[in-house]
Amino acid sequence: MTRTSVSPSRSDAETALRTRITAARRVVVKIGSSSLTGPDNRVDPAAIDRIVDAVQARQGAGTHVIIVSSGAVASGMGPLNMTERPTDLAGKQAVAAVGQVYLAHEWGRSFARYGRTTAQVLLTASDAGRRDRTRNAQRTLDRLRLLGVTPIVNENDTVAHSEMRFGDNDRLAAIVAHLAGAEALYLLSDVDGLYDRNPVDPAARFIGEIRDGNDLRDVVAGDGGRVGTGGMASKVSAARLASRCGVPVLLTSAEQIGAALDTGDVGTVFHPKTTRISAWKFWALYAADTAGTLRIDAGAVRAVTGGGNSLLAVGITSIDGEFHSGDIVDIVGPDGEVIGRGEVAYDAHTLAPMLGKQTSELPEGMQRPVVHADYLSDYASRA
Known part of the structure; x- marks a missing residue:
């Protein structure tokens, strides 16, 4: 859901952070399932084209963008004539195997309009949990950057098991942002920013910046929607994970991706820690088995x-x-x-x-x- 947010006057620190995010030369952009699929539970080409248009504009200005794409399970439901997301692990893995083909095809088709090549990078929590696999993922992402390729990252739902999953692609995006050396993380869904309660409530208050955990004390965040596994709670958790490790975050809706990547004058920003921890410490604290x-x-x-x-x-x-x-x-x-x-x-x-x-x-x-x-x-x- 998107509603028009009204932000109070911004502090100098918030303004500076938004400028820093829009000036970043390496960013991760996470897109939620509901922003990639239509009501028929199929990949929405028009939605992906709008996202790619905005990403290409940022890449054309010299920024390398890594996309973390949800939507494999949601994209497979339509081709299989399913109206409800499967709840059993084997069912979700089977549907994801179908959806992943359609999703990767549409990302490749859309970026091809600009002559840009895409790559599919599938990760599991066990990949992040082992240092050798983490290093391999880092090297792959860096080589794709040097080749001018746009990586499309997703959790490998078809092989991940319930005890070894990232849980949602928001946390995956935070981990990828740090391991890839990103200078900013965008978390995009169907809500235009963080509110202190469900934004459908007329009394909900928009929050323009989060400086530390104290700013979240009175925030009530919800769970995922019909086709997704995340929700505002998972986005806040992922934003906190990234920001604790030195990566600034902008959280807003996919509908506002153009403004988010261009001026950064939308959504909620999360201030990062002043020092960024090493890749080893991040891996040991948040990813390693x-x-x-x-x-x-x-x-x-x-x-x-x-x-x-x-x-x-x-x-x-x-x-x-x-x-x-x-x-x-x-x-x-x-x-x-x-x-x-x-x-x-x-x-x-x-x-x-x-x-x-x-x-x-x-x-x-x-x-x-x-x-x-x-x-x-x-x-x-x-x-």
Whole structure:
């Protein structure tokens, strides 16, 4: 749903951020299912043409655009004469396999009007969870950029299983934005921005900028629509994920894509953290699979969340999992809260007898940190 939003006078910081977003030279644009399909549950060529027209105008000005496209399941429903989105995993995967063909064809057809080549990039959560696959995805996206190709990214619904999914393409877009080194993320759906409640409510208040989590305290965000899996809640979560990691976000409707990519004078912007975390820390915190758990005492919690300190064996009280050196593990405090993640330096069976011991008590060759500070990320620093 789109309604005319009325934004109060903008702060200098908001104006500067909108200018920064429109000046970005590498951006990710995520399009929701409802903006790509018609009421007949088929790909809408006219809708895709409008989106491509706006994207090509931005690309013609020198910006590389990566599109994260929802709509595989929604696009497959029409050709299969289905009126309701399937609820079982096999059904969704089968419909996505049909829809993906139609969706990729229409993106390619539309960009071909401008002589531009497209590429289909299908990812699963397990791809992001493994560092080698993540690096391969990064290299592929970068090579496509050098070739002048527009990547069309989607979750690989046909092989992803319920326990290993991004959950929605909003989170996928946030992950792609960081891993691809994007300077801005656009989240486009059927709502023109963020409101403090359902925008159909006449009393709903439009919110032009989100500076931090405090600005979201009174916001009530809804779930996905009839053909999609996301919703405003997932978009806010994805925007927060991207902005916490240094990527600014503009959230608005696909109908306003032209203004969004041109002037940035629409929708809601999310201010980013001032410093961008490394690709490794982002992967470890938000994408990597974990192979086990290190439980630590209160003193170790203070040490690792204080910044710049490695995790030593003396502060670890117990371990869980059959992890190996180089695996990513969760780090859990004495109250059971996950405080961060890190790359463990020892196999589980090697680490077990080291627990609680001072470094000086350990034999030579086992005195290095369990998790070095360079390979440790704590959630407290990303709040």
